[in-house]
Amino acid sequence: MAAKKTTKTARNEPPPRPKMRPMGQLAPIERQTIEKIDTLARSAVEAVARGENPAMQMKMRALSNVSFNEKKRIIELGDKTQSREFFNTSMARKFMQTFLIANRCKELVGEGKTVSIRQMYYLTKHTLKGTSENTFEGQEESDPIIEDLEVTIDTLREELHLFANKRGLVTGNLVVNDAGDEIDLSKMGRGGWGIPSICEEKELKFVRNDAKFILLVEKQAVWHRLNEDRFWQKQNCILMTSEGQAARGVRRLLQRLSGELKLPVYCLVDNDPWGLYIYSVLKQGSINLAFESMRLAVPNVRFIGMSSLDYEKFDLPSAVEIKLSKEDIQRAQQMKKYPWFADAKWQREIDALLKNGFKMEVDSLLSKSIEFMTEEYLPKKLRDRDYLT
Amino acid sequence: MAAKKTTKTARNEPPPRPKMRPMGQLAPIERQTIEKIDTLARSAVEAVARGENPAMQMKMRALSNVSFNEKKRIIELGDKTQSREFFNTSMARKFMQTFLIANRCKELVGEGKTVSIRQMYYLTKHTLKGTSENTFEGQEESDPIIEDLEVTIDTLREELHLFANKRGLVTGNLVVNDAGDEIDLSKMGRGGWGIPSICEEKELKFVRNDAKFILLVEKQAVWHRLNEDRFWQKQNCILMTSEGQAARGVRRLLQRLSGELKLPVYCLVDNDPWGLYIYSVLKQGSINLAFESMRLAVPNVRFIGMSSLDYEKFDLPSAVEIKLSKEDIQRAQQMKKYPWFADAKWQREIDALLKNGFKMEVDSLLSKSIEFMTEEYLPKKLRDRDYLT
Secondary structure, three states: OHHHHHHHHHOOOOOOOOOOOOHHHOOHHHHHHHHHHHHHHHHHHHHHHOOOOOEEEEEOOOHHHEEEEOOOOEEEEOOOEEEEEOOOOOOHHHHHHHHHHHHHHHHHHHHOOOEEHHHHHHHHOOEOOOOOOEOOOOHHHHHHHHHHHHHHOOOOOOOOOEEOOOOOEEEEOEEEEEOOEEEEOOOOOOOOEEOOOOOOOOOEEEEEEOOOEEEEEOOHHHHHHHHHOOHHHHOOEEEEEOOOOOOHHHHHHHHHHHHHOOOOEEEEOOEOHHHHHHHHHHHHOOOOOHHHHHHHOOOOOEEEEOOOOHHHHOOOOHHHOEEOOHHHHHHHHHHOOOHHHOOHHHHHHHHHHHHHOEEEOHHHHHHOOOOHHHHHHHHHHHHOOOOEO | OHHHHHHHHHOOOOOOOOOOOOHHHOOHHHHHHHHHHHHHHHHHHHHHHOOOOOEEEEEOOOHHHEEEEOOOOEEEEOOOEEEEEOOOOOOHHHHHHHHHHHHHHHHHHHHOOOEEHHHHHHHHOOEOOOOOOEOOOOHHHHHHHHHHHHHHOOOOOOOOOEEOOOOOEEEEOEEEEEOOEEEEOOOOOOOOEEOOOOOOOOOEEEEEEOOOEEEEEOOHHHHHHHHHOOHHHHOOEEEEEOOOOOOHHHHHHHHHHHHHOOOOEEEEOOEOHHHHHHHHHHHHOOOOOHHHHHHHOOOOOEEEEOOOOHHHHOOOOHHHOEEOOHHHHHHHHHHOOOHHHOOHHHHHHHHHHHHHOEEEOHHHHHHOOOOHHHHHHHHHHHHOOOOEO
């Protein structure tokens, strides 16, 4: 092994030159991104030329700099900034890493290619010439640098041509154009269209919409049941599943559909603290990604269920009950204190969960009948405007 | 809570009558399934009428009844059977549960609806009248009963209208018809079509195929990279990702594509024991689902990479190396003893992994360049017929 390592280090060659497109062929947003990266790099070079310590300013990504904006109803980053300097032993490595990643992102944008954040790690990892030091030791080093770069030049990672793993499916009365292909989402059979990781305007366009609203369901099996019953056709809507916590692609797509097509968004999650959390991240963003709430949060999303009050309202059988765990109870009590759940109607909802002493899955609606969810539960909720915001 | 329980038990009503289609409207496979369930039920009723102990015979699903069929090259269940009897205190509960599930499956087939195995749990869970006993306490009770039923009446769960969560995406030069919708898989943009959980002939038909082979990749991000580079167009193929271990839908789709369209299948997984396992389950089936290998295994799938020999062959940099863990080494040593890896070429492959002392992810091919995988690695492998079977 030791012998092999030496050979390998020796044969690390410089990567081939990227096939950058001329600036004239780039979309405006691509040019903007490249200019932001160039500006960052230029300021460092100029500092060196002036004999100064090159530094970059970035908003602090820490709990102490995160707050809930009552007016916009989103979680956002405050104005506290920090400086990252080159001539500082604790910062030099990260400084170098930021520029390595910025450089690769510039190439990606120029080439019109995208890679996953794991692939970016491999694109930038190498052994520094003449040393045994690696530029990155693991992805846990490169991921935060990507977030730093996003904050520093105020650019979504999607605009840097980086993607996280995608998750989520969509079907319904909407025609889109994605990367040049026209896709009729009402002709997707039982499979649905996979929601891309990157749902920006450049690649994904809305061609024709007949739907009146969007229903996002947490669980894939619920989406399947509704799709099989052609719920989206009967109710004239767009039916999406996030398959758990919503990925960035799903959030961005929802935000664009809600904003550009002026469609109301309803969210159907399990009746438990995790379901409330999924809804809450969709609506006001998360603490971790507070710097991107503006681009990802959907403040007008409506919580259509499952509500703790549905148990009585729909006369559900005892088979639906799953006893709350100690963690569920603690989590619910925490949630009662969140400013976005301060309203009396939300306090009543969370109190009802605690009073019930049990949680419920959306799937359990099938204990009434196979099509209860499609033909009774959701239509009644929509008709009665029975939702929380 | 105690008071509530009583009320709820009292208000458990019988489920509404299902909307069964007349037998004449059913597809042949649907009629067959219903007849199989009816035969099972009739034999129990007749035993009771004769004053006998109703019993059903089922193949034993135990390691002692599983073996590798060298000729067919699949893992299959042997002929040992066990009997499940009604008048037997240790079997009565399972006997009752089997008929509860069989009855619901019959309704599903009759109605032309499908549900997830979790939803089936809710469909069949209720409190027995006049007692505090539940038909099922949890899904861990209902899942094995579903497998029992599959084996007893020799029917795939898909034919019983049950689905597991789906996973996997596909794009490429193939047109399918799914549930009446014609879907051109070469017009899926960046999203791909979600592979249904149930890929049986009744719903999913192959309309037109121009592809020459199928490439299945383990990782979604690798699929994304290849799709963005339009690998399937340049190489004229169908590009699928299993997103990890292949779900039943992916396996069944691969088997049908391979069999009905006579297409070779290449499999690209990470260079580690888990990747070899994913390949191995695709090819010869798994011990757990040995009773379904005939319907799910794809014995002619080819392992195209990543091979441990690729490190030298493609002059990869040391950045790709991830040290083997103790578990990796143990797992690789176990795998060397599997009969389906007995061939000298496989022994050489696994030995090379152990000798390297490191594993590699397909993503790490990007350390050569962004498009190395699309433009050099895979084309060379295909050209040189450099794969294992």
